Each structure stands twice: as C-alpha cells, then as structure tokens.
Amino acid sequence: MTVRPLAGLTPIEQRRESVTTEVARKLLDYLLAGRFQPGQRLPGERQLAEALGVGRSVVREALKSLTLLGLIEVRQGSGTYLKSAESDLLPQVVEWGLLLGAKRTRDLVEARRHLEVVVAGLAAQRRDADALADLEAQVARMRAADPDDPDAFVAADVAFHLRIADAAGNETLYQVMASVRALLQVWISRVMRGADARFLETAHEHELIYEAIRDQDDAAARSAMEAHMESAYIRLGSTLTDDGQAVLLSVPAGRG
Numbered sequence: 001m002t003v004r005p006l007a008g009l010t011p012i013e014q015r016r017e018s019v020t021t022e023v024a025r026k027l028l029d030y031l032l033a034g035r036f037q038p039g040q041r042l043p044g045e046r047q048l049a050e051a052l053g054v055g056r057s058v059v060r061e062a063l064k065s066l067t068l069l070g071l072i073e074v075r076q077g078s079g080t081y082l083k084s085a086e087s088d089l090l091p092q093v094v095e096w097g098l099l100l101g102a103k104r105t106r107d108l109v110e111a112r113r114h115l116e117v118v119v120a121g122l123a124a125q126r127r128d129a130d131a132l133a134d135l136e137a138q139v140a141r142m143r144a145a146d147p148d149d150p151d152a153f154v155a156a157d158v159a160f161h162l163r164i165a166d167a168a169g170n171e172t173l174y175q176v177m178a179s180v181r182a183l184l185q186v187w188i189s190r191v192m193r194g195a196d197a198r199f200l201e202t203a204h205e206h207e208l209i210y211e212a213i214r215d216q217d218d219a220a221a222r223s224a225m226e227a228h229m230e231s232a233y234i235r236l237g238s239t240l241t242d243d244g245q246a247v248l249l250s251v252p253a254g255r256g
Contacts, residue, residue, distance in 0.1 A: 006030075006043060011053030023052055024062040031071060036082045042072065044079065112180050113229045116161065119177065120209060120225035122168035124218040131167035135160060135210045142203035150192040153199055157188045160206055164213070198235070205231065 027048070036042065045063070049056045063080060066072045073083045123131070141156035165177035192199075205228040212220035 006047065006051040011051070019054060019058050020061045020065075023054055023058050024065045026052060027059075027062055027066060028071070031066070031082055038082055040082050041078075042080045042082060108180050109233075111176075113233065115173065115177055115180075116164075116229055117222050117225045119165045119168040119170075119173055120213065121218040121222040122170060122173070123164045124213045124216050124221035126169040127167045127213050127216070131163060132210075132214055134163045135167075135213065138163065139203060139207050139210050142206060143200070145199060145203075147199055150189070153192050153202075154185070154189045157192070157202070157206070158185055160210075164209070167213070202232075 031042070042048075043051075045056045045059050049059045052059065063072065063074070067074060071083060072080055074080050127135075138156045138160040142153055142160070145153035145156065162177065165174045168174065192202075205224070208224040209221060209228060212218075212224050
C-alpha cells in the first residue's frame with residue numbers, strides 16, 4: 001500500500017497509551033496547528049489512516065472524540081469539517097489530560113505567565129473608566145466569595161484577567177489571551193479547590209494589580225502581576241501529583 005503523507009502528521013510509533021487516544025492527540029495537534037480554518041474540510045478517514053499508519057476504525061473513533069469536544073463536525077455525504085478551534089469542553093480536556101500533551105500544557109502555562117505581565121503594563125497605560133469599574137467590581141466579587149463556593153471566586157478571577165487583556169487595547173494580545181482561556185479556567189479552578197486555597201490573599205494580589213492599573217503605573221502593574229503569577233505558580237504546584245490527570249499540568253515553577 002502506498003502511504004500518502006500529510007504535512008504535519010506522522011505515523012504512530014509508540015504504544016504507551018491506547019492507540020485511539022494517541023491518534024486523537026495527534027489529530028488535535030494537527031487541527032490546531034493553523035493548517036485549517038473553521039469550516040474547512042479535513043482529509044478523509046482513509047488518507048488520515050494512511051498518514052498515521054493505523055486502521056480506519058481507529059481514526060473513526062478518534063474523530064468521534066473530537067466531534068464530542070465540538071472541534072469538528074461530520075456532514076453526512078460531505079465529509080468532516082473543522083468546527084471551531086475553541087470548544088466549550090476544552091477545559092475538561094486539559095483537566096483530564098486526554099488529548100493535550102505535557103509539553104503543550106507547559107508551553108501554555110509559560111506563555112500565560114509572560115502574557116499576563118505584558119498586558120498588565122499596557123492596561124495601566126490605556127485603561128479607561130469603564131475598565132477600572134469592571135476590575136474593581138471583580139476584586140470585590142473575589143473578596144465576597146464564600147470559600148465553600150469556589151466557583152464564584154473562579155468566575156471573578158477569570159473575568160478580572162480577561163478584562164485586563166481587553167483594557168490593554170491590543171486586539172492581537174487579547175485574542176491570544178482568549179485562546180488560552182481554557183488553561184486559565186483550569187489553572188484557577190484547580191488552585192481554588194485545593195487545600196492551599198487562600199481566597200483573601202489571592203484577592204489582595206489582584207487588588208494590588210488593580211491599584212497599579214488605576215494609578216497608571218505600568219511598572220508597578222507589571223511587577224504586581226509578575227509577583228501574582230509566581231505565587232500562583234507555586235500554589236498550582238501544590239495541587240499537582242505525579243500520576244493521573246494532574247501530571248499533565250506539572251510545570252517548572254504560579255494560580256489564577
């Protein structure tokens with residue numbers, strides 16, 4: 001049989017996990033690497049199977065997983081199409097460690113840490129009255145959150161960081177931050193449900209960031225965000241284990 005290669009897709013070689021899971025992981029990387037646009041038709045099952053060196057039934061099962069995640073859709077009689085690069089279920093994918101590889105997750109965590117510092121500095125320079133009101137409101141929500149209801153804190157925390165990205169006034173940076181929203185949600189949620197969850201301390205860290213942005217002190221905003229990312233990273237590390245789904249988020253040194 002003549003194998004027809006597909007750029008960016010290589011045969012499955014190692015069998016450290018179920019073949020279907022490994023194929024799903026490979027396909028996810030392949031689809032999110034920028035080669036396809038939403039609405040674009042994907043290669044057929046046979047071509048994917050040949051490129052991966054597996055049977056069509058394995059590819060079919062892996063595609064079903066991506067369909068359930070909302071990433072692709074199957075149109076009867078037409079083919080399989082990329083639906084969206086952002087799925088509402090993607091946070092669960094990161095949390096479960098089903099599809100995203102450890103290196104991709106580490107890269108996302110590292111990217112988030114640096115991006116947060118950059119956008120905080122820009123937000124301090126460019127924020128307006130509406131942004132300040134929104135940020136102050138999210139800090140108040142964090143302070144008012146009941147420790148027995150971490151979801152309320154997580155929602156305010158995520159909203160705070162995304163509002164800073166919006167206030168930075170750079171559409172490209174905002175889109176990049178929005179693209180790691182799933183990681184942001186998982187990161188914060190994991191920490192706020194951990195034994196080391198410190199609601200008031202974390203709210204205070206956000207308050208320092210808000211105050212620097214309010215005062216238009218970009219250096220202080222970057223410093224406050226960097227300090228927050230570092231302490232968040234340490235607290236995240238305290239929630240991780242060396243096995244199961246948590247190993248996927250094991251990263252070199254920061255919370256939401």
